[in-house]
Amino acid sequence: MYGIPTTKSGIILRIGQCVFAAVSIGVMAAASGFSTTTAFRYLIASMGLQFLWSFGQACFYIQAWRHHINLHRTTKLQLFVVGDWVTATLSLAAACSSAGVVVLYTKDTDICSVETKLSCGMFQISIAFAFVSWFLLAISSHLMFWLLAIL
Amino acid sequence: MYGIPTTKSGIILRIGQCVFAAVSIGVMAAASGFSTTTAFRYLIASMGLQFLWSFGQACFYIQAWRHHINLHRTTKLQLFVVGDWVTATLSLAAACSSAGVVVLYTKDTDICSVETKLSCGMFQISIAFAFVSWFLLAISSHLMFWLLAIL
Numbered sequence: 001m002y003g004i005p006t007t008k009s010g011i012i013l014r015i016g017q018c019v020f021a022a023v024s025i026g027v028m029a030a031a032s033g034f035s036t037t038t039a040f041r042y043l044i045a046s047m048g049l050q051f052l053w054s055f056g057q058a059c060f061y062i063q064a065w066r067h068h069i070n071l072h073r074t075t076k077l078q079l080f081v082v083g084d085w086v087t088a089t090l091s092l093a094a095a096c097s098s099a100g101v102v103v104l105y106t107k108d109t110d111i112c113s114v115e116t117k118l119s120c121g122m123f124q125i126s127i128a129f130a131f132v133s134w135f136l137l138a139i140s141s142h143l144m145f146w147l148l149a150i151l
Numbered sequence: 152m153y154g155i156p157t158t159k160s161g162i163i164l165r166i167g168q169c170v171f172a173a174v175s176i177g178v179m180a181a182a183s184g185f186s187t188t189t190a191f192r193y194l195i196a197s198m199g200l201q202f203l204w205s206f207g208q209a210c211f212y213i214q215a216w217r218h219h220i221n222l223h224r225t226t227k228l229q230l231f232v233v234g235d236w237v238t239a240t241l242s243l244a245a246a247c248s249s250a251g252v253v254v255l256y257t258k259d260t261d262i263c264s265v266e267t268k269l270s271c272g273m274f275q276i277s278i279a280f281a282f283v284s285w286f287l288l289a290i291s292s293h294l295m296f297w298l299l300a301i302l
Contacts, residue, residue, distance in 0.1 A: 036259060037255060038254045092247070093243065100252045104190065104255065108187060108188055145293075146296075149297050
């Protein structure tokens with residue numbers, strides 16, 4: 001089964017989540033004028049949490065893959081499933097609230113064309129990376145939940 | 152097992168989703184000035200979809216409960232799980248993007264106190280109902296996924 005701990009695809013998924021979350025934080029932090037909007041600050045906090053979580057999970061997956069850990073005996077699995085779900089929900093919430101604000105800035109009003117010190121393009125890139133990171137986490141999260149149910 | 156089809160708690164969960172989604176649509180549609188913001192229009196569309204989906208599911212649950220349908224033989228279960236997940240994700244996305252815009256209106260700027268024709272209080276009530284509706288759908292969605300995995 002692809003994507004679960006003890007498989008290479010699972011490790012790649014987790015590392016992908018870390019990388020995209022880190023890029024999302026970097027691009028948002030580099031964009032000028034992000035700090036005036038709560039949604040953008042929340043995106044950075046949420047992507048920070050996702051980075052830490054996915055990094056920890058990646059370490060566990062690598063350990064499980066190298067030492068052939070028997071997942072039946074892992075009591076942590078329930079904790080991991082809950083943690084995955086909470087992190088994924090917070091990430092989606094952050095990405096969507098930021099996307100709602102960016103749509104307001106670019107489509108509903110002309111704030112982006114008037115306020116030249118706001119880097120709207122960078123906001124959009126950061127949010128796109130956040131969505132990719134969330135999507136990878138959602139895949140991992142569902143696979144872990146499936147694993148918990150069938151074990 | 153609580154909350155699955157063929158149980159009363161499952162039917163109550165589905166009807167709860169319908170009711171909260173309908174109230175959310177009603178409050179948002181009654182709020183003045185919602186149509187200028189894309190996020191609020193998207194909330195109405197998404198809650199409309201959730202209302203239709205949950206209503207259909209409620210009908211299926213009532214049928215399953217009355218006629219004691221054997222869920223093992225239900226090939227629709229996979230379709231229902233995917234539909235639940237897509238609807239729940241869209242609902243959370245709509246609720247969060249609207250919440251991001253409302254926080255921008257009330258906290259980051261003083262648009263709500265300046266523009267008196269915007270009913271910011273009603274936006275907040277509508278979004279709160281949307282979150283409750285999403286939360287109930289998330290519970291149903293996880294129970295269905297669990298059911299699919301163990302059957």
